[in-house]
Amino acid sequence: MSVARSMKRRSMMATAEAWAILLCLCSVLLRVSASSHSGSRMSSGSVESALLHGSNLEFGVADGKEEENVNRVIRDAAHSPEMFEWVKKRLRYLHSHPELSWQEFETSAYIRKQLDSLGIRYEWPVAKTGVVGIIGSGYGPCIALRADMDALPIQEEAETNHPSLIAGRMHACGHDAHVTVLLGVAKLLQSRRHLIPGTIRLVFQPAEEGNAGAQVMVEEGALGNAESIFGLHVTPFSETGTVALKPGPLMAGSGMFEALIIGKGGHAALPQLLTDPILAAATTVVALQQLVAREADPLDSQVVSVSILQAGKAYNVCPDNVRLGGTFRAFSLENFRKLKQRIEEVIVNQAAVHKCTATVDFIEDSHPFYPPTINDEKLYEHVHGVAVDMLGKDKVLVAHPVMGAEDFAFYLQKIPGFYILLGMRNVTYGSTYSGHTSKFVVDEHALPYGVSVMAAVAETYLKKLDSQSKSAANEDPSLL
DSSP: OHHHHHHHHHHHHHHHHHHHHHHHHHHHHHHHHHHTSTTOOOOHHHHHHHHHHOOHHHHTOOSSSOOSOHHHHHHHHHTSHHHHHHHHHHHHHHHHSOOOTTOOHHHHHHHHHHHHHHTOEEEEEETTTEEEEEEEOSSSSEEEEEEEOOOBSOOOOOOOSSOOSSTTOBOOSSHHHHHHHHHHHHHHHHTTGGGOSSEEEEEEEOOOTTTOHHHHHHHTTTTTTOSEEEEEEEEEEEETTOEEEOSEEEEOEEEEEEEEEEOBOEETTOGGGOBOHHHHHHHHHHHHHHHHHHHSOTTSOEEEEEEEEEOOSOTTEEOSEEEEEEEEEESSHHHHHHHHHHHHHHHHHHHHHTTOEEEEEOOTTTSOOBOOEEEOHHHHHHHHHHHHHHHOGGGEEEOOOBSOOOTTHHHHTTSOEEEEEEEEEBTTTTBTSOTTSTTOOOOGGGHHHHHHHHHHHHHHHHHHHHHHHHHHHHHOGGGO
């Protein structure tokens, strides 16, 4: 009897081992199949090695025990001399080859080339020139990291050894740095993909500069099944080696407007025969300022600015019409919509007071509305904790909200997210000029800080989601 039971136990153990081997082989084959999609490559040699030797890298299992301090390991890798040279080279190429919104064809090709060289599969095209890289298993918890990649129609005057090679165009807002940081994150995390319990989507987005490229990326599925999204923007208002963070409203919602006030022109010496559109426009400009001064909560910042006012060309002739235009900003969608309604009411009714008529156009086709950028409160806690661990408490600053707009907000309309401000102020390097100016320069020494923080935020947050999922499954087996 004891012999029979012993043989039975051995048989059961052999069966279990066979099932384990079969499951491992299936896992490899699934990964091989997935990696062949959208530009990712796996050589036959690596497949054979995985099958013969049971490579942990292919199975998504850590080699040995997990690092005791993930943040420290990532920080050391991001700040290595090899990584610094790697990102610096890519920043200089991107800076020298700026492309405007919806024209980022070479930039897109360059990104795809880098992803190919790293063995990262991707989706392309998304929103015409956009690219979405994919690191990890393709299943499990999923997050997204975003970088915008368009330049501006500005003639560069900055002193740099890698100037723009295209007259009248330059990266004057740091999007070349954003792409470089995300490529650095891709390189670092791809080398650690066996430690990532889920999927990271690398969103390289076109047309941020007033063209709402993020909105199109969302419409075309760039987020996939991501649960959260993270992004960053370089800033010359904080020193290199720092980040500035803020939960809640960070950047305002933005809209533009144009109006045409129509009257009856004539000789300026005979005002009694006129219906003066200039007088109507002048009182309209003043009345628009009352919307913020007398209708808005003084503790809730809003802006209405008239920046275009075009009328006649002769000193003694009153024109038939006046064209005016401007922008309006608010930190909440409710206030943004209220401002939009009141702007139209004020322009139309002020024109009527002066016996003129007016039409108002919010020109959404050419200048889409941007929602407010509102950072998720819970994600703030995660990002803040990682940043303090990576940089030190004194290097994690409080970000101040600004009335500028950012189309990262379109992602936040779909899923929670967080936008980080990466310090790059360096007087010695000349990185002191604000964005959208001809002397804007990115301090290259800020790049490793961006890579390290973004990579650590991504990996540790995925692990947090994975842990929460497993805990929930243990409590409720039906979730498995």
